Amino acid sequence: MTISRDMLATFLQVVDGLSVSHAADELGVGKSVVSKRVAQLEEALGATLFARSTRRIVLTPAGEVYAAHARRALAELQAGEEEVRALRSEMSGRIRLTAPVSWGQRVLAKRLPCFLKEYPGVEIDLQLADRIMDLAFERIDIALRWSTAPAPEFVCTPVARIDWVLAATPGYLADAGLPTTPQELRQHTCLAYWRESSDEAWMLARAGDPSPPVQVRVSSRYHVDNPEAVVDAALAGLGIALMPSYLCQDALDDGRLRPVLTDWVPHTKFGTLITALTTPDRLRVGRNRALLGYLRQDLERGTAQSQRASASRGT
Missing domain, CATH: 1.10.10.10 (Winged helix-like DNA-binding domain superfamily/Winged helix DNA-binding domain)
Structure with missing residues (x-):
């Protein structure tokens, strides 16, 4: 009893x-x-x-x-x-939120309506921008950012894991060949989110190997500062693309893109986490805490489902 x-x-x-x-x-x-x-x-x-x-x-x-x-x-x-x-x-009032454009469109924006239905007294102002916004000056409650290092002046809460993949169309690989080592990427046209010349140095580590990543200098005919455009170029058969999985998962699932160098893990300057940055006083507000808790739980569930689907495809 x-x-x-x-x-x-x-x-x-x-x-x-x-x-x-x-x-x-x-x-x-x-x-x-x-x-x-x-x-x-x-x-x-x-x-x-x-x-x-x-x-x-x-x-x-x-x-x-x-x-x-x-x-x-x-x-x-x-x-x-x-x-x-x-x-x-405290479940009323406005939450001012910012996030990277591509992740915000593909991932975050799909989850916020459910949160708003659960808390009808809450409003959300979402600003999608790839620039680093000043939280105090622009009155942002929570900034969701790519993160490679903690920011000591903020409370940093990991909310989502980002997996990076290398992939190309079957047609491109049939014509250009399938690379079996990172060094062979030098013989291919490579595509990535590009902002400066250093972005043409790709870092890859063998999965499960504690050794430092291997650096490979790649070349590209197409430089673009939008990750969605990278996926579009890959789907057009322009080369091997380095992409976050949330942008290309559908194309991998239906075979339009084929992963390459699957035994290697790409390391990018963007890291593998989306982190929520907020100030201690903003975190004490109930609606902000509720949103962070909701996003972490929902995104963890989504990641687990994606991993199960990937494991199923590999069997």
Whole structure:
């Protein structure tokens, strides 16, 4: 039998007055209800909590021990209820949110409507931008960013893992050949999110190998500063692309793109995490905490489903 909050509260009322009648009056229930709840608690514990006589009720040694624990448990339950009520009272107002353009469009924007349905008093202002925004000046509550290092002035919360893949069309690989080592990428046209010449040095580490990554200088005929355009170029058969999996997963699933060098893990300057940055005072606001908790749980579930699908394709 499960021990309920009513059982604990009733037991402690009897303890405080050493009277079933007193407990019934305090709780506003009949004496039979009090007796039933105490009997259910004793049954659940497998112990007698009160020694009863026609004149008085006294605690047994087991009852004395359990009373101390029951008080602490009931106090924790009450504190939790108060925190939840306080959180609910904060579930209104506006959350100003920023995120990278491609990830925001493909991943984040699909999840926010469900959050808004769950919390009808909350509003969200979402700004999608690849530039680094000044949280204080632009009045941003939460910034979701690619992250490779913690920012000491902010509270940093990882919310999503990003896997990077190398892939090309089957047609391109049939014409140009399938690379079997990172060094062979030099013989291919390579595509990546490009901002400066250093972006043409790709870093790859063998999966499970603690050795430092291998650096390969690649070449490209197409430089673009938008990751969606990288995927489009890969789908057009222009070369081998370095892409975040959330942008190309559908094409990998249906065979339009074929992964290459699957035993190697790309290392990029963007890292493998989307991190939420916020200030301590903003994190204390209930609606902001609720959004971060919702995103972490939902994105972790999505990542697990994606990993299961990838494992299924590999069998």
